[in-house]
Amino acid sequence: MTTAVAGRVRAAAAALRLGWRASPRGVLLQLLLALLTGVLPAVVAYVAKLLVDALTGAGGPHAADGTRVAWLAAAGAVLTGATAVLNHLSTLVTALVGRSVNLEVQDRLYERVNAYRGLRPFEDPATQDRIQLAESAAQGAPHDVLDFLLDLVRSTLTIAGFLGTVLVFWPPMGGLLVGCVAVSVLGQVRASRAMADTAAAVVPTTRRQFFYRRLLTDARAAKEIRLFGTGPLFRRRALDGLRETTGASLAALRRGVLVQSGLASVTAAVAGVAAVVVARQVLAGRITLGDMTLFTAAVAAVQGALSAIVMQLGRAEEALQLFGHYLALIGSPPDLEDGDRVPAPLRQGITFEDVWFRYTPGGPWALRGVDLHLPHGRAVGLVGVNGAGKSTLVKLLCRFYDPERGRILWDGADIRTMPVKELRRRIGATFQDFMTYDLTAAENIALGAPEHLGDLDRVRVAATRAGIDRELKGLPRGYRTLLSRAFTDEDEESGVLLSGGQWQRVALARSLMREDAELLILDEPSSGLDALAERQVHQALRRHRAGRTSLLISHRLAALREADLIAVLFEGRVVERGSHDELILLGGRYAELFAAQAEGYRDDPDHPDGPGDLARHPVPTPVPTPAPRSATEVPDVPEGAR
Missing domain, CATH: 1.20.1560.10 (ABC transporter type 1, transmembrane domain)
Known part of the structure; x- marks a missing residue:
């Protein structure tokens, strides 16, 4: 045979x-x-x-x-x-x-x-x-x-x-x-x-054709398509893909x-x-x-x-x-091996030990020898320009990937030895690219803890902490309002759309549903908020973070000023660490970023990054920080990590 x-x-x-x-x-x-x-x-x-x-x-x-x-x-x-x-x-x-x-x-x-x-x-x-x-x-x-x-x-x-x-x-x-x-x-x-x-x-072409077809009917893409006039382009590409796939099928038939x-x-x-x-x-x-x-x-x-x-x-x-x-x-094997060690509640902290990572073999290194400690019960701010590796670090911490070299330790134990579900059960996170679900307001928040999907009281507590409770109560059907225009609810009623800032607070509330989370990750949790809303949210988060280990990521440095420790990522390495005042006095990359950002608020004396803050924290002339070696100059990397 x-x-x-x-x-x-x-x-x-x-x-x-x-x-x-x-x-x-x-x-x-x-x-x-x-x-x-x-x-x-x-x-x-x-x-x-x-x-x-x-x-x-x-x-x-x-x-x-x-x-x-x-x-x-x-x-x-x-x-x-x-x-x-x-x-x-x-x-x-x-x-x-x-x-x-x-x-x-x-x-x-x-x-x-x-x-x-x-x-x-x-x-x-x-x-x-x-x-x-x-x-x-x-x-x-x-x-x-x-x-x-x-x-x-x-x-x-x-x-x-x-x-x-x-x-x-x-x-x-x-x-x-x-x-x-x-x-x-x-x-x-x-x-x-x-x-x-x-x-x-024809599967790759079919998926691409479906992508263009979906763009033409997606409400989120409709604004740009109509503003920039890209509809004919996407329609043509969708039809080209359809012609190719159906033509191949017809030829075989x-x-x-x-x-x-x-x-x-x-x-x-x-x-x-x-x-x-x-x-x-x-x-x-x-x-x-x-x-x-x-x-x-x-x-x-x-x-x-x-x-x-x-x-x-x-x-x-x-x-x-x-x-x-x-x-x-x-029958395919697991993409990530699961662990079997269930550790006790976090008491010491989380440590990155010489962590290297890249997304594709032979590709550029996103993280290159990161050493960082997140002390238990403290807030650590992470700063860096776009592409510095901040989001990659978060993905590794949630174990969406494993490092090519180095370890991430949870109270001294490699997180790869922990069951993945157990690790993630202990984490609450708001991602920069958060999801917006075509579900009700209550469901959008409760998805952060699906086991409490019907617990409206818990949902409202999380929404209040995120500063979105009043807006959601004021919707036509309150928390039962469908947050979508693509579908209708059980009564055939059309849903509503939230603003970008409101959606961000809904996503933040989703992460706060895990009241027993030992690690709280906030990746740009207030980027879509105005200054007043941002201040209110951070005040609420400050109370919620008390006693929890927190990792805070934001391009708005004022949001990180109260962190116990601030680490600066540059080209995949931690190049500076310290408190806000220490880093300002150091005059390195953090001071340079802070000065550049505050420059935009010099005409606004009431803004947290305005001239009043600069008067309290004068920025010395930045001291050049030695740039890490390029991605091609990788010292002492084992053969398996290259």
Whole structure:
């Protein structure tokens, strides 16, 4: 058995196990219906043969008996009706089983995607392509494989019921049918593989086309698209992608249709020859007209059954080839290894020890030897220009990635030894690129602690701390108001849209839902707020942070001035650390950033960064800080980290 065939057999077995697990009684009922619908055509054809003979006087001394004719006609009608009813019932059962199978495979797929512990799979185009292929295959493969097996049972019974008739009346017909089927199988398998290969090849283009299509209907993109006039560009690219994907699919389908049309023509010619031969036997008196009717029905039934097997085999082959992507995804190893050590509550602090990290092998280093300690119960501010590595440091702290070199210690224990869920359960975070969900205001906040989704009191406490309670209470339906214009609520009412600053406070409230969080990460939590709202939020956060270890990141240095320690990141390294006053007196990069930012507020004496603050904290002439070595000059980095 070749590797490809063995792979198909394993995939078929896995697909059948999924179908059986999803609906065992439905599968058994489908099998019973397949047995009945496989046998009935032969019975119907034989009754029709007897009826024709009875009507033509070729059925013996009782051939013209009116009662016999009536009973045969009634029996034929009942059997034909029963066949139709069973076929309709089979369609319904197939749909019910298909629904159960679809729910089962989709659940397993979403479970696997949720099992990714880090962010790397979501940033890898190959993984995204595989997820889309897996989703498509998961919906069809178990259903198609089960249909193939049921059709095989049904068709085998039909063929067994009719093949004897075909061989009795004209033995060469059996060989011709087998030859036609063999050629059809080869053609169908090749066409199905071509379709599967095409489906896999166009996935990147399909995802890109979907991206442009989504942009054209996304409310968040609508402003820029209309302002800058980019709608025609995105429409053109979406249509180009659609033309490419549908063109490739049509080309593969065209080849398959040409092959199958040729084979169908050959099969029809064989049936025509057989009909002529048998008709001549009727004229010669060697067989009856009823026998010819039975033979014609037998040829049509055998051809139809064999064609059904071939067609279902082609669909199953295509589905199984794509189903391999589903099985590969489900069986893929974890992207991040999980730990098993559950430490005691944080008491000492969190330490970065010579941490190096880059997003792609051979890419630039985002962090290059970071050493930093976050003392327990203290607030540490993180400062740096864009691209200095602040957000990367946060991602490593949440263990969305692992360092290439170095360690992150939680009370002296490497966080890689902790269960990922346990680590994240102890962290509350507001990210710079926070999410806005098309859900109600209460749900948007409660998602920070899903186990408290129905606890409105807890939601309101978090909203109050974030300074957004009054605005949310004033919405048309209060906290039950849908924060979306893309959907309507349960009463078919349209939702509302919040401002950028309001959304930011909702995201902040979401992070504050974890009242027992031991580490609070605030990455630009007030960048979208006005000065008054920012001051109010920071006052509330100061009370909430009391006794907690906090990491604060902000380009507004006034927001970090009360931090117990401020660390300055530059090109992936911590180059300065100290209190606000110490760093101002040092006259290094922090003082330079503070002076540059305060310059913009010199005309505003009431702003926290205004001239009044500069008078209290005069900025000395910045002292040049030695720049870290370039990313290509990596000292003492092990071979595995390069």
